Amino acid sequence: MKKFLLAYNPVSGDAMFKKKLDDIINQFQSRDCIIIPYRTKKEKFDPYFAACIHELKADGVIAAGGDGTLHKIINMMLKENLDIPVGIIPSGTSNDFASYLVIEDNFEQYLENICTGKSKYVDVGSIGDEYFINVASAGMMTSVAHEVNTRLKNTFGKLAYYVRGIGELPKLRALDFTIEADGETFHEKIFFILVINSPVVASFKNIADAKIDDGKLDMIILRQCNFPELMKIATDIIAGKNVLDNKNIIHKQATYFKFSCPDNIESDLDGEIGPGLPITVETVSHKLKMFIL
Secondary structure, three states: OEEEEEEEOOOOOOOOHHHHHHHHHHHHHOOOEEEEEEEOOOOOOOHHHHHHHHHHOOOEEEEEEOHHHHHHHHHHHHHOOOOOOEEEEEOOOOOHHHHHOOOHHHHHHHHHHHHHOOEEEEEEEEEOOEEEOOEEEEEOOOOHHHHOOHHHHHHHOHHHHHHHHHHHHHHOOOEEEEEEEOOEEEEEEEEEEEEEOOOOEOOEOOOOOOOOOOOOEEEEEEEOOOHHHHHHHHHHHHOOOOOOOOOOEEEEEEOEEEEEOOOOOEEEEOOEEEEEOOEEEEEEEEEEEEEOO
């Protein structure tokens, strides 16, 4: 009988996952698998997490929460060299990586695949000793995810992020960035940079033709532009249109990127606060084992 550690965030999303816990346990038991619930903590690193996995001899870890919860789980696992598959039960305000894997649309089949052990290795990104699974960003507006409080997120969901982001638009200013991509160096005045592992960012799909197992990351830069040009890009993204050909967008694929800026700028990793610039973003190819459809 297989055993899985269910690491759930009690305040993620609408904070209602706790009421779904019995149904999740039943779903796994009906497939002759055992679920052991593990309540995640606020701290960035939980020393008991790896010990619990070793003690249980778990066949896999299932992260129940949003992108931030998944970010925490994969960091604890990779830093402890835990080479067992990770699954996702999307229950956060933002579930971009789970959306890319189309888990919610095929949830029953996904649970079946977890129980039968269907998995593969995927790439992750790294900045120093910190990993990210979906997106790293820097520049203006990257602090939006950190500044929306839990009560607003639980009440309004993704709308809380969008409202906060719209409120930041009048404050946008260009930043002088030096960028290196696989040895090519250039300078740009930009609003912000995204480095993505999957094509789903901020719930918008197909931002770029990014793949999670190609050994590369995709960089998307929004150059300094006027307000009408900025709004045209924003509306095209909302409409699901390709914006990579826009003159104010730079798109490059590479195995590593380096970013520096004279301003005091923080990065963001999967919606969590990351290190300040300068930073080096690297692809770690086929690093993480994940349950897949």
